[in-house]
Amino acid sequence: MEGKVIPSTMALDEDGKPLMSLEEMKEGMFQSIRDNGTVELIRAQLRRQFIEKLQQHRLNDDRDDENNAGRANQDAVSSTPDEKLVHGLVAEYLASKGLENTLAVFIPEIGGSRNQVDSTTILEKMERVSTGHSLLFVLVKELVRRFQLATMDSGTQTAMDCFDHRIVLENELRRVENSYLAECAAQKLEPEKSLEERMVQYQREYDGICEKRLQEELEQYKSTEVALVRAEERKRFNREVDNLRASLLQEYRNKQERLQEHERELELAFVARRTELETSLFETRQSLFKDLERLRVKEAELQVKVESDFRHFASETQRFQLWEESVRTQEANLEGIVDQAMREKERAWNIKRQQALADIQTKQDDLADRERTLAAETGTLKMLKTQVVTLQQEVAALEAALSMNFA
Incomplete structure (x- = not known):
């Protein structure tokens, strides 16, 4: 009795589990990419590039204006403590109102999270100074002092020139009064000195005072001229520094943009190549599993056929033995023919088996x-994968080198 084998219609792996289809594999790959944060990383890069393009457009519009160029250059430096406090308060307000998109645009424009300090940190960090007050109180007091301070032209005068001139006037009047009292006392001690001598003495004293005052005026004029020249040189130097800083900042941003574009192209090429390889691997694996399944079916069929041949051979052998015993007594010369038939049967069976x-x-x-x-x-x-990891390490090294060069 021969058995029948029914092949399975569903492809199975070595563990007996059903294999995934191409659509299921694509869905699983997209789910893994989204779980790894690649989608969020691409969104963050696009958002950062959009902000950089807006800043670049604003910098190009205000390049001819020195004040706007100076303000654009200040974006690269660190903010003052009061500006950090204001940035932190604005960020807390946006976060409390749920304005996540506005907050994502606001933080890169102020230079990142390093240029903001929240109010909780200011209140908890009680850095005592010589006055014994907290840092928040010192900042508020400094703001009030800056608003109340009367500023003057930095080219010729400083804040130290803003003292009360009444003190100088009182000192001068007191000096004149003391001179007059001393002169009166001298006249009482020397009444015989003539009026002409006193007039000559007064003239000499007046000439000395005039000469001294003239020297003071000349010194003041020279210092004023030097201050004006220094102020002009300082303004010219600051203007050149601002222009150079703006050009370097523009060059840095262009290089950074090109580097980010190259990095994005490499990431997209890597994702495409990985998807292609995974798809090819999946198709190869499916083909191998199908071939293995067909081989198993053929092996089972061959096993059934071999067993059937063995049973048929056994039955034929038994029948032949019975027939041999029945005719042995009749025809003794048929033994050779029977042996030859047996050898032919065995030879045919061996050929089929081979x-x-x-x-x-x-x-x-x-x-x-x-x-x-x-x-x-x-x-x-x-x-x-190893090449991609090496390329990512080189990109990280280049970014570190750029950050160290422009720090």
């Missing part, structure tokens, strides 16, 4: 070749 074993060996060799191909593709995929 053919079946050759087919099995061919299928096993084909399966081994496919496994070696799969191993080679896996090694290629690992090498590509």
